[in-house]
Amino acid sequence: MSKTKKIITALCLMGLGAGALWGTQVVMHETGTPEFCVSCHSMSHPQQEWEGSSHFANAKGIRAECADCHVPQEGWHYVKAKFIALKDIWYEMQGKLDSKEKYEEHRAEMAQRVWNDMKATDSETCRSCHSFDAMELSAQTKLAKQTHIDAKANGQTCIDCHKGIVHFLPEVHADQTTAKSGAPKGGMITENTTLYATEMVKAQGAKGGEVRLMPFAEVTEWQAQGDQIHGTLHGWQQVGAESVVYLDLGKRITVALVDEDARSNAQVLQTKHDDVTDSEWKEVTFAVNVAKEKMSSDLxxxxxxxNHLNQTNCSGCHAAIGADHYTANQWIGVVNSMKDRTSMTKDEVRAVTIYLQRNAKDMKAK
Structure with missing residues (x-):
């Protein structure tokens, strides 16, 4: 081959390569527009949700489009997202999501996949607009300010907290929730074991007074008499605030609330100074009578x-936090700051708080 032909061939190959690269770039760009995304019938459902969100219309006139959130703009993650998106075209051809009912059936699966991808990329697409460093924390609410400070310190990422801000969260069917999250039934009792209150329950002091047991409250040295359990409740009281009985010295894990008559009948085992709270604490026991049907041996x-309450109700905004992430006393403030964002009842809030406290990082396994 002559030198001239070689040059022409090389130029042609270079032209073809450049054309292929240009064509690929055009295809990549055009398949990232909202018009292309919603051209599939199944995408009309999330389109309506997006158009009703603050990411579509807001006072500042800033709009985040489909690709801004769902397609990382740089590197391998960009190419990966484009190739994975081919499955969506295949599903559209197969009619996998050709009705509102089918879309809702797969909503949880699709949402979890997107959340996992965002978690894996450290919420890269969110950070293309939002940045911890650019936040004016003084202009945020007290809760938002503290949450962002904690998130930055603990290496959390945007999607840990910000789920469901554009598209609706998956619904948890009522029948599934009831079946999976119902409180354990009382009456499951085995001899020679510690008994635990399955919910908040009124008990009577054997010598008078009312003792209101909290979930997980432990009763030992017990005897069953008919439909009643007669046993011993052990705990700690802070001097000056004896109406509350706690699980351990300095740990504000509520075991029971006791009235004045019951307090006067407490047996004091020892008094000890707690350096953390800088106060005196009394180790005490109470003889109590409680309904057998409200107690269980099944810890x-x-x-x-x-754990189910934590995983189900505390993961709507962020990944569920393990019990050993905070201390027992810290969990009180954490749960109180977030409980209003959930649909938990007061009894459920009480149960999940005590569960998290009992399994906190500064507690021995309970």
């Missing part, structure tokens, strides 16, 4: 219930 079932 495993109680822990599973507490």
């Amino acid at each position: 495993t079932a109680l822990n599973q219930y507490g």
Whole structure:
């Protein structure tokens, strides 16, 4: 081949390569527009949700389009997202999501996949607009300010908290929730074991007064008499605030609330100074009578219930936080700051708080 032909061939190959690269870039760009995304019938559902969100219309006139959130703009993650998106075209051809009912059936699966991808990329697409460093924390609410400070310190990423801000969160069907998250039934009692209150329950002091047991409250040295359990409640009281009985010295894990008559009948085992709270604490026991149907030997079932409440209700905004992430006393403020964002009842809030406290990082396994 002559030198001239070689040059022409090389130029042609270079031209073809450049054309291929240009064509690929055009295809990549055009398939990232909202018009292309919503051209599939199944995308009309998330389109309506997006158009009703603050990411579509807001006071500042800033709009985040489909690719801004769902397609990382640089590197391997960009190419990967484009190739994975081919499955969506295939699903459209197969009619996998050709009705509102089918879309709702797969909503949780699709949402979780997107959340996992965002978590894996450290919420790269969110950070293309939002930045911890650019936040004016003084202009935020007290809760938002503290949450962002904690998130930055703990290496959390945007999607840990900000789920469901554009598209609706997956619905948890009522029948599934009831079946999976119902509190353990009382009456599951085995001889020679510690008994645990399955919910908040009124008990009577054997010598008078009312003792209101909290979920997980432990009763030992017990005897069953008919439909009643007669046993011993052990705990700690802070001097000057004896109406509350706690699980351990300096740990504000509520075991019971006692009235004045019951307090006067407490047996004091010892008094000890706690350096952390800089106060005196009394180790005490109470003789109590409580309904047998409200007690159980099955601590495993109680822990599973507490864990389920945490995983189900505390993951709507962020990944569920493990019990050993905070200390027992810290968990009180954490749960109180977030409980209003959930649909938990007061009893459920009480149960999940005590579960998290009992399994906190500064507690021995309970």
